[in-house]
Each structure stands twice: as C-alpha cells, then as structure tokens.
Amino acid sequence: MVEFLTQTFSTDDIWWLETWLDDWFLVIAFGLFLLELLRYAMKKQFTKNLLGDSVANYVTLVIFIVIVAFVALTYAGIFLYVYDNFRIIELPLTPWTILCCVILADLAYYWEHRFLHSNGLAWATHTVHHSSPHFNISVAYRHGPLDWLFPLFFHLPLALLGFHPFIIFLSEVIVQVFQTLLHTEVVKKLPKPVEAVFNTPSHHRVHHATNRKYLDKNYAGIFIIWDRMFGTFAKEEEPVRYGVFPRINSINPIKIFFSGFTKLGEQLINAPSWSYRWNLLVKPPKWAWEQEQKKNS
Amino acid sequence: MSLFPSVVTSLAIVCLIWSLATFQPNNAVASPILTNTSNTVLTKKTKENAPTAHKEQTTEQVKKVSNSLYFDKVQISGVTQKTYLNQLPNLWKDFNNNKALQKSLKKNPSKIFVYYRDFSSSYESAIVSIGFDTQEMKPNVNKTNLPTTPFSVLVSRGKYDDSQLKGAWNKIDYRQSVLAVVEVHYLNADSTVDNSEIFVSYK
Numbered sequence: 001m002v003e004f005l006t007q008t009f010s011t012d013d014i015w016w017l018e019t020w021l022d023d024w025f026l027v028i029a030f031g032l033f034l035l036e037l038l039r040y041a042m043k044k045q046f047t048k049n050l051l052g053d054s055v056a057n058y059v060t061l062v063i064f065i066v067i068v069a070f071v072a073l074t075y076a077g078i079f080l081y082v083y084d085n086f087r088i089i090e091l092p093l094t095p096w097t098i099l100c101c102v103i104l105a106d107l108a109y110y111w112e113h114r115f116l117h118s119n120g121l122a123w124a125t126h127t128v129h130h131s132s133p134h135f136n137i138s139v140a141y142r143h144g145p146l147d148w149l150f151p152l153f154f155h156l157p158l159a160l161l162g163f164h165p166f167i168i169f170l171s172e173v174i175v176q177v178f179q180t181l182l183h184t185e186v187v188k189k190l191p192k193p194v195e196a197v198f199n200t201p202s203h204h205r206v207h208h209a210t211n212r213k214y215l216d217k218n219y220a221g222i223f224i225i226w227d228r229m230f231g232t233f234a235k236e237e238e239p240v241r242y243g244v245f246p247r248i249n250s251i252n253p254i255k256i257f258f259s260g261f262t263k264l265g266e267q268l269i270n271a272p273s274w275s276y277r278w279n280l281l282v283k284p285p286k287w288a289w290e291q292e293q294k295k296n297s
Numbered sequence: 298m299s300l301f302p303s304v305v306t307s308l309a310i311v312c313l314i315w316s317l318a319t320f321q322p323n324n325a326v327a328s329p330i331l332t333n334t335s336n337t338v339l340t341k342k343t344k345e346n347a348p349t350a351h352k353e354q355t356t357e358q359v360k361k362v363s364n365s366l367y368f369d370k371v372q373i374s375g376v377t378q379k380t381y382l383n384q385l386p387n388l389w390k391d392f393n394n395n396k397a398l399q400k401s402l403k404k405n406p407s408k409i410f411v412y413y414r415d416f417s418s419s420y421e422s423a424i425v426s427i428g429f430d431t432q433e434m435k436p437n438v439n440k441t442n443l444p445t446t447p448f449s450v451l452v453s454r455g456k457y458d459d460s461q462l463k464g465a466w467n468k469i470d471y472r473q474s475v476l477a478v479v480e481v482h483y484l485n486a487d488s489t490v491d492n493s494e495i496f497v498s499y500k
Contacts, residue, residue, distance in 0.1 A: 005321075005322075006321060008381065008384055010380075010384055010387045012387075089319060089419065090381075090417055090419060090421050091318050091319065092321070092381060092421070093381065093384070094321065096317075096318070096321040097321065100315070100318035101318070103314050104311060107307060107310060111307065161315050162318075162319075163318075229303070230298050230303040231298045
C-alpha cells in the first residue's frame, strides 16, 4: 500500500488521468441522466418543462466550455507561473501527494462555494446553477459565465505550497466529478457513516433548497465534515423545494446563462445610491432580496 | 463555529495535511536514477561489472587548462525536459524510444551525454538533456551546448554499476551552488555502456 502511495508519476501521467476523467465522466454522467429521465417517465413525472430545462442545462455547459477554451491557457499559465517562481517546496508526483491535494482542494472548494453564496457579485454567476426548479444530473452542468474565475483564487495557494499545477487540476476535477454525482433525487439516504463523513445526494438537495431552514447550508464538495465543523450543516428533514427567488421561469439557455448578471445589472442601474450599489456587490444575495421586499411592502 | 474560528481551523487543517504531504514515506530525494530495465541502450549493466580499476583516459573532448577541465565546444542532441530526478527513467524511455533521433545517427554512437542544470533548491528536479554528440549525427539536428564553464571530475572514467553512479552524487559539494552535472556514458560496439565518468561545475 505504502509502495503504491509513494510511486512516482510523470506529469504526463497526471495530465492523462485528468483529461481521461474529465472527458469520460461527462459521457458516464450523460448515461446516468438518461436513466434518471427513464425513472421520471416511469413515475409519470416527465414533463416538457423538465426536458426543456435539462436541454438548457447542457446548452449552458456548451457556452461555458467555449468561454473556458478562451481562458484555459491563461488560467493554467497563472498556476504554472506561481508554481515555478513562488512555491515554498516541491512535492513529489505521488498518489500520496494527490490524496493530500484532493483533501485540500476539497477544503478550498468549501470556502470558494461559501464565498459564492456570500456576496452579490459572485452570486450573479453561481445563481445560474441554483436557478433550476428541478434536481437531476443535468443541473450539475448548469453553469454561469464566471464559474471558471473564482476557483482560481481559492486553489492558487496550493501551487504556493508546492503541489504541481497538474495535480491541482486533477484534484479540482475529482471534487467536481464527485459533486456532479450528488445531483439526483434517485438516491435517498446512504448508510449513516457515509452520511456522517461524505457529502451525499441528500445533503446536496438541502444545499439547492429554497426552504428557509436550508438556506446557505451544506457547501461541501466531497467531505460534509467541513460543514459540520464550521456550523453550516443542515440535515434533510422536510421535502425540498428547488430553485431561487425570484423564480427564473424560463428554459431559454441564453436567458438562464446570463440571468444572474442581467438581474444584478438591473439592480445596479435602479439602485437609489452608490452605497446601495456597493452593498449589492458585497452583501449576501439575501440582503438584496430583503431590500426588495421592504420596497414592495 | 463563526467565520473567524472557521478560517483559523481551516488554516490548521491545511498545515496538517501539507505536513503529511511533505513528510510522506519514502519521499523523493535528490538521487538521480540513471538507468532502468526498460532502457534499451543502458542494459546489461550488472554488478559483476562492478568497480574496476579500468581507468581510461578522460574523453578527448574535455580539455585541461590549469587544473580545470572544460568541454571543448561539445554539442549534444536528444531529449530535454524539466524533471524530478527520481523520474529520470521516463526521460530515458523517451530518449530510447525516439526513433527520429536514432535515424539521425551517422553510425553506432560511441557515447551518451546526460546534462543536468537549473537544479531546484532542494535538488529534487532539474532540466535534464540526454543526447548523443552531434559530431556523430547528421546535420540539422537540434543542438544543446554543454557549458563552457570549468568542471571538476566527480567520478573518473571507469566501469561502475548503477548504485555506484548514484553514490557519486554524494560527492558533490552541496555547500556550493551547482551549475551543472554532466555524465558521459561510453558505449561499446553493442551499444551497451562500457564505462562512465561524471563531471560537476559549480557557480
């Protein structure tokens, strides 16, 4: 076991593993999604809106991939530059290092995800992912325009710590792949020890809920222990209502993709003062919602 | 837990996991692996060939000028990569599988150069070139110049096994900053390594 964990990989091996995982998991996830659709059909829950919403999810993925194609080199270049010039030490390319990096990348993901929910600017992109009234694997691929940007700030310190950028990218992919599998209503609850340590579909349904008691909970990627430790955990106890307020009520992928920034733009234009505008950018989305409620009442 | 203690706890977790990554068992060390079983050129090097007094004259391409040795405009052509030294077998694999390189040879090569430079601070990685002397190759190949700085002999020419060649790296004076290390492996008619020598140049 120790021998396996400390064998040395080449950067090519790591890169191959990352792209293999990234590419093939998309295919596997699409297969699982088709099975989910079949289940909806058998339970007579299949609707035109569900189909339209799912197609829109995959279209947002395509738009997102186009954007990523333009920024990927810069993104990778920043990691490589920081690693080459500012790393504290060099960690070997071993499974042990990958394991440590996955744990730290998961912790970084927790904070990034919490950050996305904590201010209006980041929420403008992340709200897209939450805006579906449905919950299935296609929702995992519902992306916003700046979803590629924020991981940079939270994962870059790993390059400083000496993790090779390819290991960091692989770890990001592993966390994302795990996260993707959580977007399902098929799996109810897993055995207690699993629910205690790992993020599960049940925990992630709570994260996507609009129920008041579930708001801003369960930010975890792989390990739910982060939420349990940092006081952001909620257990699935009552039926979940998915989506965001105000409801988006559209299956137009372009409208969905830009919905967050369109909404933020409108709010900024109609804001009564500059301090209000500032608050729209830095305060949690709940703040803007409360201001609108006050104005309407 | 409120925000500040959560951040502090996270930083503590980062330190813990990072320590585990840093002090992992059999952590990679700065010991170059010169050959491996898949190496088709450097095969058949067994311990029965070990230490020998088989001292031969240093390569004619190294010139001695007032107690310092210099490579005399030596250019090599082969594969170059920034690599961890414990991953050198992968570079040897690339070198041995490089068909275009083999085709560029005029005849059976007489030696292989391994040129290490730009070492990381921990000597775990470096830019490494493995190549043939361009004089033994057809024109128009990519060339890497060996440095013209003074070198000293780390291991004089002779028959050595892998562990002896690895051990030679312990003779480097790491108190000085190492500019480059050059290994020269002399091949016999079967293209197997007959004997080797290693040179070091300090900044």
